[in-house]
Amino acid sequence: MSRWVVTLIIVSAIIILLETYAFQAIKTLTKSKIVQYSWLLVSLLVYANFFYVILTSDRGSGQTIKFQWAVGLFLLVLVPKLVVLLLMFGEDVVRFAQKGFSFFSKEETKDLAGRRAFVSKIALGLAALPFASMLYGMVKGKYNYKVLKYQLSFKDLPEAFDGFTISHITDIHSGSFDNHEKIQYGVDLINEQQSDMILFTGDIVNNFAHEMDDWVSVFSQLKAPEGMFSVLGNHDYGDYSDWKSPRDKKANFEAIKDIHPKIGFDLLLNENRYIEKDGQKIALIGVENWGKGRFSKKGDLAKASEGVKQEDFKILLSHDPSHWEHMVKTDEYNYQLTLSGHTHGLQFGIEIPGWFKWSPSKYVYKQWAGLYEEFGRYINVNRGFGYHAFPGRVGIWPEITVIELKKA
Numbered sequence: 001m002s003r004w005v006v007t008l009i010i011v012s013a014i015i016i017l018l019e020t021y022a023f024q025a026i027k028t029l030t031k032s033k034i035v036q037y038s039w040l041l042v043s044l045l046v047y048a049n050f051f052y053v054i055l056t057s058d059r060g061s062g063q064t065i066k067f068q069w070a071v072g073l074f075l076l077v078l079v080p081k082l083v084v085l086l087l088m089f090g091e092d093v094v095r096f097a098q099k100g101f102s103f104f105s106k107e108e109t110k111d112l113a114g115r116r117a118f119v120s121k122i123a124l125g126l127a128a129l130p131f132a133s134m135l136y137g138m139v140k141g142k143y144n145y146k147v148l149k150y151q152l153s154f155k156d157l158p159e160a161f162d163g164f165t166i167s168h169i170t171d172i173h174s175g176s177f178d179n180h181e182k183i184q185y186g187v188d189l190i191n192e193q194q195s196d197m198i199l200f201t202g203d204i205v206n207n208f209a210h211e212m213d214d215w216v217s218v219f220s221q222l223k224a225p226e227g228m229f230s231v232l233g234n235h236d237y238g239d240y241s242d243w244k245s246p247r248d249k250k251a252n253f254e255a256i257k258d259i260h261p262k263i264g265f266d267l268l269l270n271e272n273r274y275i276e277k278d279g280q281k282i283a284l285i286g287v288e289n290w291g292k293g294r295f296s297k298k299g300d301l302a303k304a305s306e307g308v309k310q311e312d313f314k315i316l317l318s319h320d321p322s323h324w325e326h327m328v329k330t331d332e333y334n335y336q337l338t339l340s341g342h343t344h345g346l347q348f349g350i351e352i353p354g355w356f357k358w359s360p361s362k363y364v365y366k367q368w369a370g371l372y373e374e375f376g377r378y379i380n381v382n383r384g385f386g387y388h389a390f391p392g393r394v395g396i397w398p399e400i401t402v403i404e405l406k407k408a
Contacts, residue, residue, distance in 0.1 A: 018081040019043060021088045025120040043077050050074040059242040062207035065178055068391040075390065076134050080127035087123035091116065137347075138392035143182035145189055145385075146397045150371055152378055153408040154336055157313050158280035162407035167195035167224070169400055170319070170341025171203040171233065171384035175211035176391065180218070186385060186398070187218050193402050197275070198224040200265060201341045202233025202289065202319035206388060207241045209255030219263045226275060230265035231286040232257075233319040233342060234295050235388075268317060270304040282313040285335070291342070292322035299323060305333060315339065321367040324379045337403075338379040345369040345383045345396035359396055369396065 019040070026039050053070035167190055177183055190198065205211040222228060236256050243249040260267040268286025275282050285308065290299030299318060308314060314335050316328060321340040328335050345368060349359025361368040371380050383399040 015047060015078070018078065018085055021085045022081045025084050025088060025123050028117050028120040029124065046073045046077045060244075062175065062241045063389065065176065065391070068176060068389060071389060072134075072138050072391040076131065076138070079134065080129075080131040083127040083130065084123040087119055087126070091119040133394045134392065137394035138390075141393040141397065142347075142387045142391065143179065143186065144393065144397045145186050145400060147189065147193065147400045147402060148370075149402045149404070150380070151404045151406055152337065153406040154313065155408045156311070156336070157405055157407045158277075158282060159407055160278035160280040161282055161313070161405055164226075164277070164405045165193070165195040165197070166315075166339075166403045166405070167193050167198045167400060168201070168339050168380060168382050168403060169198065169385050170201040170339075170382040171344060171386055171388070172200075172215075172219070173203055173206055173235070173384070173386035173388045174215045175206035175208065176387055177215065178391075180214075183215065184218055186400075187221055190400055191221065191223055193400065195224055195402060196226040198222055198228040199284075199315075199317055199339055200228070200230040201317050201339050201382065202231050203235045203341065203384075203386075203388075204230075204233075204259060205256060206235055207238055207252075209252050209259060212256075212259050216259065216262050222264060226277075227273075228263075228265050229273065229284055229286060229317065230260050230267050231317040231319060232267070232269070232288050234289045234291055237289070237296060237298075239296065268304070270298075270300045272304055272306070272308050282315065283308045284315050284317070286317040287323070289319050290323040290327070291320040292326055295320060295322075301327060301331070308333075310334060321365055321379060321381045325366050329374050329377055329379070334377070336377055337405075338377070339382070340367075340379060341382045341384055343368045343381060343383075344388065347384075347387055347390055347393045347396055349394070349396045351395055 023036070023040065026036055030036065050070045050073070053067055057064070057067055169190060236253070238249050238252045238256075243252075257267060257269075266273065268284070270287055272283055272285040275284055285304050287299035287301055287304045289295065290297045290301075305314075310333050314333075314337070316335045316338040318324065318328065318338055318340055320342045324338045324340060328338055343361050343365050345359045346361035349357070349361070349369075351357045357370065359368065365381075367379055367381050369381050369383050371378060380401055380403065382401050383396055385398050385400070387393055387398070
């Protein structure tokens with residue numbers, strides 16, 4: 001039996017279980033057949049569309065908007081029912097425990113009147129929270145840009161760069177965009193920060209260079225007096241699509257690299273640049289993608305740092321924060337500030353600024369969103385400008401980071 005068949009059977013079993021409990025909750029609350037079977041019909045249409053898109057999609061086309069919306073709608077109807085399942089199943093456990101107690105006890109136990117209806121109301125009420133959150137995230141949340149500002153002090157920062165500002169953006173994922181007006185607003189918001197420099201840390205597309213065709217004119221409006229620099233992310237190599245030939249994949253990769261200068265980015269491919277100001281300078285170092293596990297490790301930190309002195313103040317652009325965790329933060333060459341992206345904060349979580357921050361992403365990446373410091377060295381993991389796979393954001397909003405460097 002193939003892996004796909006086994007997966008399909010497991011997913012189908014989970015769906016049947018969820019729908020059974022959810023339908024029980026609806027039946028408890030209303031006797032209207034129209035409501036009951038409309039509920040089932042909507043779910044069946046969403047599931048049918050999901051499986052149709054998954055099974056018929058051409059892997060050579062990558063993650064299309066159609067694919068993303070099929071995934072989004074699937075999760076929209078499925079995730080809230082997990083809440084229903086947990087509560088309703090819990091009520092079943094209590095009920096069966098009572099019946100078991102009745103069997104072995106002389107005393108008669110009775111179900112609390114109306115308890116099933118009460119639990120159903122609570123379950124559906126709580127399920128409405130993730131449903132509303134996900135719906136908002138798919139319609140508006142994915143373009144709910146937030147500007148996060150940090151001020152970082154360094155003893156070894158050249159005095160000429162005291163007050164120097166950087167706008168950090170990452171993970172554009174242009175193949176997912178579906179609203180020109182919102183993207184224009186996001187680009188305008190970046191320019192409004194009036195930072196000295198703009199740095200982009202990879203994943204300009206989902207898979208293909210042509211995904212950026214409609215957006216180059218928008219992103220080429222980005223301006224920064226001290227320059228704009230970029231690196232590549234894991235999606236920029238075309239590794240998540242089937243290709244007719246290695247030649248086609250290489251041509252796509254070259255076309256993706258050519259996008260950067262069209263926008264105004266100086267693409268750093270295991271290279272460095274010195275930024276000079278009033279006779280002083282800092283080093284800007286950019287590596288190709290380096291990721292822990294199955295991700296490509298094309299980044300070469302030693303090559304990228306050739307010609308840079310250990311005592312220089314250094315800003316490193318590296319797409320995947322696992323690079324910092326496993327190689328950069330303890331490097332004796334002392335990379336004072338690293339900028340990364342990649343995680344998107346999984347596009348799902350809960351954040352109360354200054355109080356609480358959680359996402360399933362934290363169980364995969366030690367540094368998954370925001371600013372981190374170890375050994376006197378910093379990394380900023382930007383939550384991403386765009387979105388991917390799930391066509392929305394819930395609680396983890398698209399981000400523009402502004403970092404001001406200060407002389408300690």
